[in-house]
Amino acid sequence: MTVPDTPTVGAIARLDRAQTESETSKPGARLVRRLPVQKDWPTWALIAAQIGILVGALSLWEIGARTGWIDAFFWSQPSAIAQTMTIFFTTGDAWTDISFTFRSTIFGFLLGTTAGSLLGLSFWWSRNYAAIVQPYIICLESIPKLALAPLIILVFGIGLVSKVAVATALTLVVSTLTAYAGVKALDADSEKLFYSLGASRLQVFRKLVVPFCLPWIISVLRVNIGLALTGAIVGEFIASQHGLGRAILYAGQTYDIALVWVAVLVLSTLAVVMYAAVSCLESMLRKGVRQ
Amino acid sequence: MSSSAPKLCVADVSMTFKTPTGAFHALAPVTLSIPQGRFVSLIGPSGCGKSTIFNIIAGLLEPTGGRVLIDGADATGTIGRVGYMLQKDLLLPWRTVLDNTILGMEIQHVPLRAARERALPLLHRYGLAGFEYLYPNALSGGMRQRAALLRTLLFDTDVILLDEPFGALDAQTKLKMQEWLMQLWSDFSKTVLFVTHDVEEAIYLSDEVYVMGTRPGRIIATIPVPLARPRIRGSVLGPEFLAIKERCLDLLHLDPTASEAVNEAA
Numbered sequence: 198m199t200v201p202d203t204p205t206v207g208a209i210a211r212l213d214r215a216q217t218e219s220e221t222s223k224p225g226a227r228l229v230r231r232l233p234v235q236k237d238w239p240t241w242a243l244i245a246a247q248i249g250i251l252v253g254a255l256s257l258w259e260i261g262a263r264t265g266w267i268d269a270f271f272w273s274q275p276s277a278i279a280q281t282m283t284i285f286f287t288t289g290d291a292w293t294d295i296s297f298t299f300r301s302t303i304f305g306f307l308l309g310t311t312a313g314s315l316l317g318l319s320f321w322w323s324r325n326y327a328a329i330v331q332p333y334i335i336c337l338e339s340i341p342k343l344a345l346a347p348l349i350i351l352v353f354g355i356g357l358v359s360k361v362a363v364a365t366a367l368t369l370v371v372s373t374l375t376a377y378a379g380v381k382a383l384d385a386d387s388e389k390l391f392y393s394l395g396a397s398r399l400q401v402f403r404k405l406v407v408p409f410c411l412p413w414i415i416s417v418l419r420v421n422i423g424l425a426l427t428g429a430i431v432g433e434f435i436a437s438q439h440g441l442g443r444a445i446l447y448a449g450q451t452y453d454i455a456l457v458w459v460a461v462l463v464l465s466t467l468a469v470v471m472y473a474a475v476s477c478l479e480s481m482l483r484k485g486v487r488q
Numbered sequence: 489m490s491s492s493a494p495k496l497c498v499a500d501v502s503m504t505f506k507t508p509t510g511a512f513h514a515l516a517p518v519t520l521s522i523p524q525g526r527f528v529s530l531i532g533p534s535g536c537g538k539s540t541i542f543n544i545i546a547g548l549l550e551p552t553g554g555r556v557l558i559d560g561a562d563a564t565g566t567i568g569r570v571g572y573m574l575q576k577d578l579l580l581p582w583r584t585v586l587d588n589t590i591l592g593m594e595i596q597h598v599p600l601r602a603a604r605e606r607a608l609p610l611l612h613r614y615g616l617a618g619f620e621y622l623y624p625n626a627l628s629g630g631m632r633q634r635a636a637l638l639r640t641l642l643f644d645t646d647v648i649l650l651d652e653p654f655g656a657l658d659a660q661t662k663l664k665m666q667e668w669l670m671q672l673w674s675d676f677s678k679t680v681l682f683v684t685h686d687v688e689e690a691i692y693l694s695d696e697v698y699v700m701g702t703r704p705g706r707i708i709a710t711i712p713v714p715l716a717r718p719r720i721r722g723s724v725l726g727p728e729f730l731a732i733k734e735r736c737l738d739l740l741h742l743d744p745t746a747s748e749a750v751n752e753a754a
Contacts, residue, residue, distance in 0.1 A: 390578045393546045394592045394643055395568020404595070408582045 273454040281455040282462070290439070294460075295467060297439035298429055301357055302471065305364020306425035313369040314414045317376025321383070321406050322398070334373055342366045346431050355436040364428035368421040375417045379410030415482050422475045426468055441467070493560035495524040495679045496545070496570075496647050501554035503540050503705075513704035514540050517554060520698065520707070522679055524646070529682045529690035529697045531736065537705025538683045542649050545681070546572040558647060568596070570647040571678075575655060577636035579624035585635050586611060586620040592643030607642055614638060614672060630661040634668065641676060650682045654689070662686075663721070666693060670718070687736045688724055697732075699739045709739050 238246075255275045261267035262274035269277070285291045320327035346363050353359035383406060391401045433442030441464045448456035503515040515537045522528050530538050543549040545556055547567040556564045563569050571592070579588045589611065590603040598606075611620050615634055624632060633653055640648055653669075654662045666689060673680055684690050690697050694713050701708040713732060715723055723729050 384576075384578070386574050386576055387578050387580075389543075389548055390572070390574060391595070392548055392567050393570075393572035394595045396595045400595055404591075405580070408580070411582075 270452075271454065273458055277455045278458045278462075281453075282459045285456065285459050285463075290444070291463065293439055294441050294444050295463060297357065297360075297437075298426075298433065298441045298464070299467060299471075301360035301429040301432065301440070302364055302422070302425045304357075304361040305428055306368055306422050308361065309365040309368025309425065310372045310414075310418065310421050312365070313372025314376045314410075316369075317373040317378075317414075318380060318402075318406060318410060320377050321380045321402065327377075334370065334377075338370045338374060342370070343428070343431050346428075346435055350432060350435045355438060360429045360432035360437070360440070363432040364425040367424040367428040371417055371421060371424065372414065375413050376410055379413030380406065382413075383409055412483070415479055418475050418479050419472065422471050423468070426471065430464070493557075494521040495526075495559065496520070496522045496681070497557040497560075498541065498545065499555045499557060501541070501544055501551045501556065503537070503544065503549070504552045515544075515551075516704040516706040518705070518707055520681075522647075522681065524679055525677045526695050527673055527680045527682065527693055529684060529694040530700060531684060531687055531690045531697060531740070532700030532705070533702050533740065534685075535705075536700040536702040538700060539651060540705065542572065542651055542681070542683065545647075545649060546570055548572075569645060570649055571640040571643045571645045572649045573636055573640040573651060573653055575652050577624075577632040579627075579632055579635055579639075581624055584621050584623060585616060585627065588624065588635055589639045589642055591639055596643075603642075607638070610638055610642065615668065628661075629657055630665055633657065633665060637669070637672070641672065641678070645678075647679045647681070650680060652683050652685065655685065662689070667721075669693065674718070687733055687740070691729060691732050691736065692719060692724055697736060699736055709735075711735060 258267065258272070259275045262269040262272065267274075320330070342363070345366065349362045349366065350359045353362050387405055387409075388401060391405055396404070429440070430442035430445075433440035434446050437443040441460050444460040445457055445464070448454070448460060498518060498520040500517040500519055501515060502513075502517045505512045505514055518537075518541060520528075520541075530541070532538055540549065544551045544564075547556075547563065547565050547569065550565045554564075555562055558569055579585075580591070583591075586604060586607055589607045590598075590600070593603040593606070594600065608620065611617065616631065616638070619627060619631060619635075624635065627635065637650075637653060640650075654665050657665060670693065682690070682693060691713055697711045697713060698707050699709040699711065700706065711732060715726075715728060
């Protein structure tokens, strides 16, 4: 078996040698290097660098605005923003706005996630029902829900309910599809095992389908909190009397750029806090589910 | 014992599946009659309908013809009458080993505490001590099969169907598990129907071996195994054992030297 192969192998070996020679110039020499090693800085140094960048950027911004390098009318400046921030929190509507946006986000998040998950799980009960409803769900997914926001505001008014509705619309479909993906991933043999033990449909649903799909449902929580916040803000952009979204829009329209920055900063903080809380909830739930 | 009705009787059961290309005869009328406390194996080539028979006995599949009788009463198409262990262990990853083994009792509405109290001593006696409160992902393949088998046993039915329970285990573990299963079977005196691809395993464990043929699935021979119990591992080299093995392999259209191929046909 090896005999007919020999010429080919020899040819390849020659070719190899030719290549190596052209690359290294020294015949037979081998490139030897030390393994590149990256040294990790201590944590305090990393944090110091991060703070340094922030302080540096803010200082440049402030100096630029004072020397006329940066147009303070369009970009505002850190000192003005800090001042506006104090006013916003002491005499302004800060807490009303924060609470309004927070409530619409949380209600939308809870409503959309719960209803969506239940809807997705319900498809397990009947294949016919799932087959009939599925195209509508897919249609709903492909519609940009934010484009419907003006309609939703029109129907639900300019109060809290309409913001909750937009946030719900955004989160509902994601949860539905994810829970349904869980249902579809269910092993038919597991169901067979349950039925062989004499289980009823309800027992299979409660003891198999729901716990099996929970990790799927949990995995979208973090996505959904972000979506719910987006929905609430867009709802406020269109028509609202309160909320951080409305504050941003109002400040922009009145050229109060410092206030725009303040509202954006507060909004980001709110987003980070909610995201962290949901992440925390998620890891708690995961431990509870032990998947 | 032979005077009373057999524990499990499969009477002229046949199965035809409708497929886009026409009717597919999975099972020709098949008849099995198994007395109380027997260990019976089914061997046969892939696609001979072993799993179909099991699904019919477990009530998960309605046969096209024939009936399933348990203790002489019609049990066709009813679930929850027999313990059925599928090829995969199907342990639920969100339940501890203990809570996995009580699943059957839980579904039969046995109170959780009572169920756990019944299961714990069995877990201890049958090699799962120290694993009760672990989750299945911490267990080896053999341990998982033990848990799955105890779950089947704790379901408390007289008849137990085991569909290739040791098919995915390595040879060493498989031998250990066979001894373990024999121990369990003699302690609980259940009626066991066992499916395997491994001829030697079938003979070593069983009182009777049914050899199945394919297209359509049917029983082509019933071979009694008159070896004394408790059996010892060395008996697989005895002349009596080898004669039975040769007969089985002949029936499966294979010669004894090709036995490895049968073992690996899973």
